[in-house]
Structure formats: C-alpha cells, structure tokens
Amino acid sequence: MNATSSFIYNIVDWITKFAYLNLLWILFTLLGGVIFGFFPSTVSMFAIVREWLKGETDISLFSTFWKHYRDEFFKSNLLGVFVSLVSVVIALDILYIKSTTNELLTWTYLPLFAFMLLFIMFLCYLFPSFVHFDLKLWQVIKNSFFIMLINPITTLLIFLCLLPFFYLVSLLPAIGFIFGGSIYAFISMRFSLHAFQKVSEKQQALKVSNEI
Template sequence: MNMFASTLYRIMEWIMRFAYLQLLWIGFTLFGFVILGFYPSTAAMFAVVRDWIRGETDIRIFEAYWNYFKTDFLKTNLLGILITSIILLIGIDIYYIQLDKSEQLAWTYIPLFAFMALFLLYLVYLFPVFAHYDLKLSGVLRNTLFIMLISPIHNLLLVISLGALFLIMKSVPALAFIFGGSAYAFITMWLSLHAFNLVERKKRNA
C-alpha cells in the first residue's frame, strides 16, 4: 500500500509539474503580449524540461523559468523574427499559388510542401538545440540543420510521437490546454537529447 501511495504521489507530482509549466508558458506568452512573449516563453519551457530530463527535478520551477525567460529574451525574439519571416513568406507563396488557377504554378506545390515539411521538422529541433547548446544564433541555426540531417531515426520517432500526441490532444481538447505545450516540449526534448548524445559520440569517435 505504501508503494502504491508513493507511486501515485509521484505521478500526481509530475502531472502538477507539467500543468504548472504549461501555465507559465501561457502566462509569460501573454506577459509579452504574445508577439514578444511567445519565443522566449517557449525557449524557457524547453530549458526547464531539459533540466528535468537531466535529473534536476528539484529546481524551483518559477525561478528557473523566469531566469531563462529574461536571459534569452532578446536572443529568442531575434530568432523569432527569422522564423516568423519564413512562415510569412511560405504563406504568401501559398496565397499566390491558390490565386493563380493556371497550371503554370501548379508544379510549385510539390517543392513548396516538401520545403514546408522540412521546415517543420527543423523547427522541432530548433528549440531543443537552443536550450541545450550555448551558441550564437548562427551556431544554433547551423547545428539544428546538421542534427536534423544526420538523425533520420530520431526524425521518424519524433514524427510518430508527435503525431500520436496530436491525436490524443485532438480527442481530448482539454488535455491540450492543460498539458499540450509542456508534453510536446518533453517528448521533443527527450528524443532530441538522444540525438545530441549520438552526435557527440560520433564526434568523439571520429
């Protein structure tokens, strides 16, 4: 009975941690009026999750989150400008392709959607790389691309895991509001850390 109670307590403790981290993510995003808050808030969430995965489960969540948020506020928003600009360019391309009903632009759907798929996968790795490595923005961008290209198995695992998470959240929308962001960050960070460790082992053995 004591073992059952202890296990139940640990489960509830982690549920509360994920829910609290989700609340911080939403709150700090709104604190930055969404535009200035989303990227630093997301980076801070990934940094806290990274600490948990590396065994630092006793950290003061709010203090750690706030420290990551304010430390990387400018850097993450500069990164956000780049990401948002690319998303806008993709949106403009799609708009003009749909606007032109001729077959002249129809062939551009395939390379555009291929680029979109690769860009989405790139974004999946981007925040884990940002949280894990102490690099300048140019280094973050290069490392993200490098890790994505040499990690096909992890890419597949990420697609399957995040696809399953999406289906679960779609089936129970309330879970998306309570755990969506933090669960996404945990799955992505956990698999990304495995990819990072593999890359570092390859470098040492090279």
C-alpha cells in the first residue's frame, strides 16, 4: 500500500469510527429511554474518545462502549439530575422574561445571560472531567468549574472549533445526525486534556516549591 492509499484508508477508517461511535451514542440513548440513556451514553462516548486521544485506537467500540455505559449508568444519571435541574432553572427564567417583557437584551437580565454563558463553558469540561478523573460526583462538578475558570483561552479555542461545526450542521443537518455527538466529544476532549495537563503541571510545580 503506497502513501496515498494509506492516507485515504486512514481517513475513511476514522470517518467510519466517528460515525459508528455517534450511532452507538444514539442507540444507547434510546436504549435508556432517552431520559435515563442520554447521560450514560454521552459519558461512554467521551470515554472512548479519551482512549483514542491517548493512543488506544484499536479498541472494540461496541464492547468498550457497553462497559462504560453499564459501569457508569447510575453515577452518570446522578450527574444528569444536576445538569437537568440547572437547565430547567435557566429555561424557567427565560420563559418568565418572555412572559413579562418583549425585550431580552436589557441590562437587568445580564446576570442571567452571564450565568448561561458560564454554564455552557462549564459543560465543555464536565464530561471530559467525569471520564478523566476518578472522583466523586460533587468533586467532578467542582473540578470542572475550577478548570473552566483558570483556562479561558482553552475554552475560547473550544468555542472557536465548535461554532463552525455547528454552523455546518445547521446547513447540513445530516452531518449532525451522523457525526454531531462524536465530533463534539472529540473537540471538547482534545482541548480538555490539554487543560488537565496544564493544571497537573501547575500542581506539580506547586508541590515541588512547597517541598523546597
């Protein structure tokens, strides 16, 4: 196999992997009745992407996905309760604003929109932190928020990569159905791993300085 053929094969192979992972995400979400399947399925997808990024590219997708789905079913649904509650509060606030005024961009509502932005930024690190760190649920939530606060540039890079992809999906919805979840997981996980490494290096440097 020459270099060109090898390159084309690798491209097709990765396209197939991303599409298959996205299909598993959808199917296992449905398996849990959507409500109880979405968060375990999303966690499983992020766990597989993490293994890819760490060099484990030849894993069995189905069996690995099922293992993470089964092992993290209850913990990930507890995470889902937290995310859903915050989302419901935001949605109710928005509905209240719409029912009381026709203007959503007045300065009095800036705290709500700032909170929404922080929550979206926080979600970029939540699932990566869940699968990367062996922590209790509340520690995962605190860790994600802390990492989000100290890595504004990394968060900006995540947004800069996701926005063009979401725009493309808005033009071609089929791309979102085939690759939406897996591409989102890959982008978030890729930059999150970089942020985790930076935090680890800072902690190690602080530890060394304290020992000195």
